[in-house]
Amino acid sequence: MPPTDDATDPLVDFLLEAPLVRDREGESLQRQLLQRIRSGILEGRLPSGCRLPGSRTLAAAIGVSRNSVTAAYDLLSAEGYIELSRQGTRVAAMARAKHGRHTSRSAPAPVIAARGASIRQNWQNGADTLAFRPGVPALGRFPLGVWKRCLDRAITSGGAGAMGYGVPQGEEALRAAILHHLAVARGVRAEPEQVVITEGAQEALALCVRLLTNPGDTAWVEDPGYRGAQTAFLCGDLNVIPVRVDADGLQASPDAWARETPRLIYTTPSHQYPTGAVLPAPRRLDLIDKARAHGAWIIEDDYDSEFRRSGELVGAMQGLVPHAPVLYIGTFSKTLFPALRIGFLVLPEALAPRAMPLLDELLRGGHRHEQLALAEFILSGQFGRHLGRMRRLYRSRRDLLQAALARHLDVPHTVAGGDSGMHLTVRLPAAFDDQRIARAVRQYDMAPAPLSRFALQPRPEDNGLVLGYGNTSESLFEPLVQRLAKVVRANGKESDQAAMPRSGRAI
Incomplete structure (x- = not known):
C-alpha cells in the first residue's frame, strides 16, 4: 500500500530513484536501505524534521520486509540520525544538516601542526630489495627456521596468558637477555629494571623526548646525521641545533655550550651515521663532563656497532664512567630484520625509578610472543x-x-x-x-x-x-x-x- 501522508513522499521518492538490489554480494537489502537513508540525511535530501514513513508503509512501498525497515530505523535512531516517537519517525536536527556531494571542493585544506610542517620529507629510499639501499640487512641470510622454532616454543610456553598486554616495559626475560648481551659485548652498566622494550629505536627516541624535555628546550643533533632523531625532536617542539661532525665525530664548540645549552644531545659515537666516524675517548669523556655540568642528557644510539670488522667492538659511552647521564638505545632492525620492530632503551640508574610511573601510562606492552622468542634466540647463542x-x-x-x-x-x-x-x-x-x-x-x-x-x-x-x-x-x-x-x-x-x-x- 502506498503511503497516505504526503509528508512521507520525500523518502519514498528518494529510495525509488534507484531500487534496492536483491542478492548484491556483501550487501543485504537491510544494509542497502540503511546506507541509502543515512546518505540521504547527510546530503540534505532528507532535511531535519522531515517525517519518515512508518515501517509497514515503507516496507510495502519499496518491496522489502518490515523487519528490515524496523532494524534499519532502530540503528539510525541509535546513531542519532532519526528520532522515533509515538507521533512518528522524523529526521533529527543536525548541526550541519546538509552535506552536499561536492562540498569538499570548497572545504579548507587540512592544516598540519607547526611541528609537523617543520619536518622535511625523508628521502624516498624505495623497496628493501633495491640495490645499495642503506639500513637494510641481508634479509635472505636470516635463519628463519631457527626463528620459527623459537617463536613456536614461545607460543606454546606463553600460551593464552601471553596474549594479554603484559608489563608495559616489556617481557622480563627479554630485558634480562638484552642486558646480559650488552654487558658482555658493549660494556653497558645497568640492571634489568632500567631496560625498556620499544617499538624500534624511533619509539625509544620519542620516549626520551617525552621523559626529559619541555616544548622549546634545545636539542643537539649530529650534522650530517640520522634523520629519525631530527624528526623525533621536532615533533617534541624542541629547538633543534645541528652540530657539525668531523673526521672523529661530534665536535661541539665551547661557544655552543654557552650560547645554545642543550637539554638533549643525540650522538652515534661507535659508528657515526652516516659518515662512519668513531668518537674518541677524550671527546666522549669531555661530552659526559660537560653534559653533567649543564644538566644535559646524552642519547647514545648504538644502531649497528655490532658489525665491526676486526678486533673487539667499540665500547659503549654509557658504560665509560659510573652514573653517566646517558640514555642508551638500540634496535634489532639491523642485527636481525626490520619487520621485527623491537628496540630498547636503557635508562640511567637515577632516572629509571622516576620514569617508570610515567612509562606505565605511556606504554601498553604487546608483541609478547615475539619478545619471548627473541629472549630465547639471544640466550641460546643463536643471536651471537x-x-x-x-x-x-x-x-x-x-x-x-x-x-x-x-x-x-x-x-x-x-x-x-x-x-x-x-x-x-x-x-x-x-x-x-x-x-x-x-x-x-x-x-x-x-x-x-x-x-x-x-x-x-x-x-x-x-x-x-x-x-x-x-x-x-x-x-x-x-x-x-x-x-x-x-x-x-x-x-x-x-x-x-x-x-x-x-x-x-x-x-
Whole structure:
C-alpha cells in the first residue's frame, strides 16, 4: 500500500530513484536501505524534521520486509540520525544538516601542526630489495627456521596468558637477555629494571623526548646525521641545533655550550651515521663532563656497532664512567630484520625509578610472543652466531664494493665508514649533484641515499652517496658500480669535469 501522508513522499521518492538490489554480494537489502537513508540525511535530501514513513508503509512501498525497515530505523535512531516517537519517525536536527556531494571542493585544506610542517620529507629510499639501499640487512641470510622454532616454543610456553598486554616495559626475560648481551659485548652498566622494550629505536627516541624535555628546550643533533632523531625532536617542539661532525665525530664548540645549552644531545659515537666516524675517548669523556655540568642528557644510539670488522667492538659511552647521564638505545632492525620492530632503551640508574610511573601510562606492552622468542634466540647463542656470520658477510661485501668503486668510479672521491656497519659513504665533489644522481640511478633499481639529505645545514663537503650493501648481493657489485659510475659522470657539470683527473683511485 502506498503511503497516505504526503509528508512521507520525500523518502519514498528518494529510495525509488534507484531500487534496492536483491542478492548484491556483501550487501543485504537491510544494509542497502540503511546506507541509502543515512546518505540521504547527510546530503540534505532528507532535511531535519522531515517525517519518515512508518515501517509497514515503507516496507510495502519499496518491496522489502518490515523487519528490515524496523532494524534499519532502530540503528539510525541509535546513531542519532532519526528520532522515533509515538507521533512518528522524523529526521533529527543536525548541526550541519546538509552535506552536499561536492562540498569538499570548497572545504579548507587540512592544516598540519607547526611541528609537523617543520619536518622535511625523508628521502624516498624505495623497496628493501633495491640495490645499495642503506639500513637494510641481508634479509635472505636470516635463519628463519631457527626463528620459527623459537617463536613456536614461545607460543606454546606463553600460551593464552601471553596474549594479554603484559608489563608495559616489556617481557622480563627479554630485558634480562638484552642486558646480559650488552654487558658482555658493549660494556653497558645497568640492571634489568632500567631496560625498556620499544617499538624500534624511533619509539625509544620519542620516549626520551617525552621523559626529559619541555616544548622549546634545545636539542643537539649530529650534522650530517640520522634523520629519525631530527624528526623525533621536532615533533617534541624542541629547538633543534645541528652540530657539525668531523673526521672523529661530534665536535661541539665551547661557544655552543654557552650560547645554545642543550637539554638533549643525540650522538652515534661507535659508528657515526652516516659518515662512519668513531668518537674518541677524550671527546666522549669531555661530552659526559660537560653534559653533567649543564644538566644535559646524552642519547647514545648504538644502531649497528655490532658489525665491526676486526678486533673487539667499540665500547659503549654509557658504560665509560659510573652514573653517566646517558640514555642508551638500540634496535634489532639491523642485527636481525626490520619487520621485527623491537628496540630498547636503557635508562640511567637515577632516572629509571622516576620514569617508570610515567612509562606505565605511556606504554601498553604487546608483541609478547615475539619478545619471548627473541629472549630465547639471544640466550641460546643463536643471536651471537648470527652476528658472527653477518660480520664475515658484511666484511666480504665491504671489500668487494670498495674494490669495485676503485676500479670503476673514475671521478675524484673519498670512501668512509668501512670499519663497521652495512654502508659506505662516498663523498663527491660539488660538481656532482648527489640528489640528482640518486634520482637518476633509481631507473636501474639502485637506491643509494644522497649524503646532503642527512644534513640540516648542508655544506659543500656534504655531497656524495651513502651506499648500503647489507641486502645487495656481491655478485651484482661490478655491473652496478659500472652503471653508477656512468650516471655520476653524466650528472657532473661539464666545466668542472674538464679539470678533474680521470684516475679511478679514491682521494
